[in-house]
Amino acid sequence: MSTVDRGAQQPGQQPGQQPGQQHGQQHGLVVDGKLRRVLGTPSLVLFGLAYLVPLTVFTTYGLVTTETSGHLATAYVVTTVVMAFTAVSYALNVRAHPSAGSAYTFVQRTFGARAGFLTGWVLMLDYLLLPMINYLVIGLYVNAQFPSVPAWLVVVVAVALVTTLTVVGITVVDKANVVLVGVQLVFAVVFVAVVVAQVGGADAPSLTAPFVSDELQWGTVFSGAAVLALSFLGFDAISTLSEEAREPRRTVPLAIILTTALGGVVFIVLSWASQTALPDWRSITDPDSAGLQVMTEAGGQLMASAFLAAYIAGCVASATASQVSVARVLFAMGRDGVLPRRLFGSLSARFLTPVGATLVVAAVSLLALVIDLGTLASIISFGALAAFSLVNVTVIKGYVVDGGRRSPRDLALYAVVPAVGFLLTLWLWTNLTALTFQVGGVWALVGVVYLAVLTRGFRRPTPQLAVDHTP
Numbered sequence: 001m002s003t004v005d006r007g008a009q010q011p012g013q014q015p016g017q018q019p020g021q022q023h024g025q026q027h028g029l030v031v032d033g034k035l036r037r038v039l040g041t042p043s044l045v046l047f048g049l050a051y052l053v054p055l056t057v058f059t060t061y062g063l064v065t066t067e068t069s070g071h072l073a074t075a076y077v078v079t080t081v082v083m084a085f086t087a088v089s090y091a092l093n094v095r096a097h098p099s100a101g102s103a104y105t106f107v108q109r110t111f112g113a114r115a116g117f118l119t120g121w122v123l124m125l126d127y128l129l130l131p132m133i134n135y136l137v138i139g140l141y142v143n144a145q146f147p148s149v150p151a152w153l154v155v156v157v158a159v160a161l162v163t164t165l166t167v168v169g170i171t172v173v174d175k176a177n178v179v180l181v182g183v184q185l186v187f188a189v190v191f192v193a194v195v196v197a198q199v200g201g202a203d204a205p206s207l208t209a210p211f212v213s214d215e216l217q218w219g220t221v222f223s224g225a226a227v228l229a230l231s232f233l234g235f236d237a238i239s240t241l242s243e244e245a246r247e248p249r250r251t252v253p254l255a256i257i258l259t260t261a262l263g264g265v266v267f268i269v270l271s272w273a274s275q276t277a278l279p280d281w282r283s284i285t286d287p288d289s290a291g292l293q294v295m296t297e298a299g300g301q302l303m304a305s306a307f308l309a310a311y312i313a314g315c316v317a318s319a320t321a322s323q324v325s326v327a328r329v330l331f332a333m334g335r336d337g338v339l340p341r342r343l344f345g346s347l348s349a350r351f352l353t354p355v356g357a358t359l360v361v362a363a364v365s366l367l368a369l370v371i372d373l374g375t376l377a378s379i380i381s382f383g384a385l386a387a388f389s390l391v392n393v394t395v396i397k398g399y400v401v402d403g404g405r406r407s408p409r410d411l412a413l414y415a416v417v418p419a420v421g422f423l424l425t426l427w428l429w430t431n432l433t434a435l436t437f438q439v440g441g442v443w444a445l446v447g448v449v450y451l452a453v454l455t456r457g458f459r460r461p462t463p464q465l466a467v468d469h470t471p
Helices: 041-054 054-058 061-067 072-096 105-112 113-145 150-168 170-198 218-244 248-277 287-336 353-368 373-402 408-429 434-454
Strands: 028-030 345-348
Touching: 041 054, 041 170, 041 218, 041 248, 041 287, 054 170, 054 218, 054 248, 054 287, 061 072, 061 218, 061 248, 061 287, 061 373, 072 105, 072 218, 072 248, 072 373, 072 408, 105 287, 105 373, 113 150, 113 218, 113 353, 113 373, 113 434, 150 287, 150 353, 170 248, 170 287, 218 248, 218 287, 218 345, 218 373, 218 408, 248 287, 287 353, 345 353, 373 408, 373 434
Parallel strands: none
Antiparallel strands: 028 345
16 A cells, blocks of 8 residues: 555545545545554554553463462463564564454465455454453452442443544554553563562572472463463554554564564563562462552552552553554454445544444443453453464465475575464464363354355355555
8 A cells, every 4th residue: 555645636536535535435434545654663662562561461460370380480481482483474474465454464365365254253352352351450450459449430431541542543542652651661670670679688589480390380381371372462463553554564574573572571571570579379369450469569558559550551551552453453354345344444534543443342342341351361362372373374375385485594484483383372272271262163153154144155255355565
């Protein structure tokens, strides 16, 4: 997709019509419109880090720490290694397909429209639910610190705030991310410094216990690592902004790699510090809000209050970034005609953002009022790992099989790396719970049924995403 010259009349544009509206305007919405390219590499990395949430360690801290018998840090090392391979596959795919559809586009262009649709459908599972998990933990943590404030009220207020930000536009989100990510990183540095200052004492815990101890069981570590896949959805989300990035074939792949590397380091360091501050995992009283207990142990009530403020900032940043991303995936599918075009495939004439898709995501996010954290985290990881596995395969098919890239160097980059990524993500995927597979299986079955209806029993072709590429 080429950059629009806003001072010139475009092909098909009527006299007096604003650029970007030549595809038709209905009631303030730009149908089949184009997103604006305003993001560079730093903004994309900030977006990815906002999506990851540097403090997301505490979203599943209690759940995974108890699951792994106190080896959260080891689980994060495993997940980081797996995600590194998959991040390379995403970066390679973006170079070939720089559009807003992410894995939906990658699989569609490589394996066909039906495979693309089903991938997009599975991808929507984690994209739709990731904003919800942020709203859920905001409610849980605020209620844990201030029991008189009902969690449901906090959730509703947070959904309204984030939805407003995402409707107003990507540049507002970009500016908000600078502040929200900065607050988290400052707190993370202070927290780690406080913990490090305490480890020199006579009663200091073992520095290696968060990684290796007599209680280490690799089976539970792998199960925990599978759940932690949701923590790395930020690098995947960056690819959904390819139509709003400058020089997307260069900036987006670089941002994907940088975000994955930085996120992994931050997660491992914070998980180590957290388990060092609270070495006895059996003393966790409430797994859903165990981060407050860690902070109280590390620095008293003052540290706990500072953590709550920084953590809420992080959750708002992640909810904003994830809501922006899923709205653009839905926009890509709506513009394609896979989803109702009038609702999903239209842009606001004023803000040039997909308002209809954004409001649908906000409505789904209100399910945070009725779902529990453990189930939600596992279901999100189901969708993420399924999409990650397919993206790894598309690199092999697109570059080696179809593209003929078969020199020793090409085979190492385009075959070996994605093959390892595929096997590792598939391995983590199989470590999720049976309930997760039941929910994910039902979602996939609904997608197949919807596709059958959409194509009149598979007799009609599946609509394909039509996006021009920018070099």
